Amino acid sequence: MxxxxxxxxxxxxxxxxxxxxxxxxxxxxxxxxxxxxxxxxxxxxxxxxxxxxxxxxxxxxxxxxxxxxxxxxxxxxxxxxxxxxxTKPQDKELQGSIKISAPVCLGEQNLIQHIGEFNKRYPKIRITLLLEDRRLNLLENNIDIAIQTEQATELTSIKLGQFDEYLIASPEYVEQHGSPLHPDMLAKHQWIMQSSNYLPKSCLLQNSFGDKFKIKINPFISCNSNHGIVKLAKQGLGIAILPSYLVQPQIDSGKFVHILPDYHLREGVIYATHPFDDVTPPRVRAFLNFIEKRLLPDNQM
The missing domain is CATH 1.10.10.10 (Winged helix-like DNA-binding domain superfamily/Winged helix DNA-binding domain)
Incomplete structure (x- = not known):
């Protein structure tokens, strides 16, 4: 037969x-x-x-x-x-190198803390981290994984989590200047903005009832680094807009006050983008699977 x-x-x-x-x-x-x-x-x-x-x-x-x-x-x-x-090497047998890019704050605050655990699982995989706030071309820079807040339509992207943008200030600033109770009161306050200039910036706030408020902000202090804005805000220099994954732990500990918590600004998404199509190298797939549930814990979204 x-x-x-x-x-x-x-x-x-x-x-x-x-x-x-x-x-x-x-x-x-x-x-x-x-x-x-x-x-x-x-x-x-x-x-x-x-x-x-x-x-x-x-x-x-x-x-x-x-x-x-x-x-x-x-x-x-x-x-x-x-x-x-x-045909599938075991975890400890995976080897090679991975080059990963990420925004500075997200990398320092959320990504780096997991590299040690990844190394224990995959001790033969070498890692290069590029922490850059500017968006890098993956192919030109030989990047295997780019962790970013924009979805690249021409490449493969995996959603890692979501975050909100919060209005925050130090308790000292709130004690001295008061906490605004309505978006109309925001224009009277000092602002720390992520920017390289002093040009006004427009923001749209929306509450749980769907009411929308557009405000125009004139920066009192401008800074091109979120970590720099955090340090400036801690000194009581003004209200800042920062991603929830960066400031939620400090809100929980009382180092920052969440201003107008019932109002929402932009909701962002974190993606892991890679240039591989149908066949993803096992070492890259291993890191994607590892970081997918770890990068943004629920309490930081």
Whole structure:
């Protein structure tokens, strides 16, 4: 009897059905429809000229021939899994280098703290970190992963998390100047803005009722670094707009006051972007899987 690829696949389907305990579970495991699993079993039984499984609406049981046949099919399934795993290096065997870019604050505040744990899992992977607020061209700079707040349409992007922009000030500033109770009162306050100039900036605030307020801000102090703005705000020099992942821990500890917490500014998204299409190098995929649930904890979003 000539053994073809279709027959081998049906034997693997049969072994999966037995191991999963139902056609539906096997279909989910194999990524095919339940009706397709049923068709494969019918064709297998026709080819073997015997019934392999007793099937009713409530349960499924192997026939005597099915039990004998499953013994060999289970070995075939195990060999197939071993063959596939032989091409996938184990965590500690992954090696090579990864170049990762990220904005300065996000890198220093959230990314760097996880590199040690990643190294313990993958000790042979070398890492280069580029902390830059300007957006870098991945191909020109040989970057494997860019963590950024913009989704690159021409490259593959994975969503890592969301963040809000908060209005914050130090307790000392609030004590001296008061805390605005409505967006209309914001224009009277001193502002620390992320900018390289003193040009006015427009912001849109929206409350939970959907009411929108557009305000025009004249910077009192301008700074091109979020970390610099944090230090300036701590000195009580004004109100600042900063991402939640950077200031939420300091709001929780009382070092900053969240101004107008019922009003929302821009909601941002953090993406991991890479230049690989269909085949992502295992070392890069390992880092993407590792950082996906760690970069922005829920309490910092």
């Amino acid at each position: 000539l053994m073809d690829a279709a027959q081998l696949y049906r034997m693997l389907v049969f072994a999966n059905v037995v191991e999963q305990g139902s056609l539906t579970a096997a279909a989910d495991e194999l990524g095919i429809s339940r009706s397709m699993v049923s068709q494969h079993l019918k064709k297998l039984e026709l080819r073997c000229a015997t019934q392999l499984i007793h099937r009713t609406t409530r349960k499924m049981a192997l026939t005597e021939d099915g039990q004998s046949f499953y013994h060999y099919c289970a070995e075939l399934l195990q060999l197939a899994k071993q063959a596939e795993n032989s």
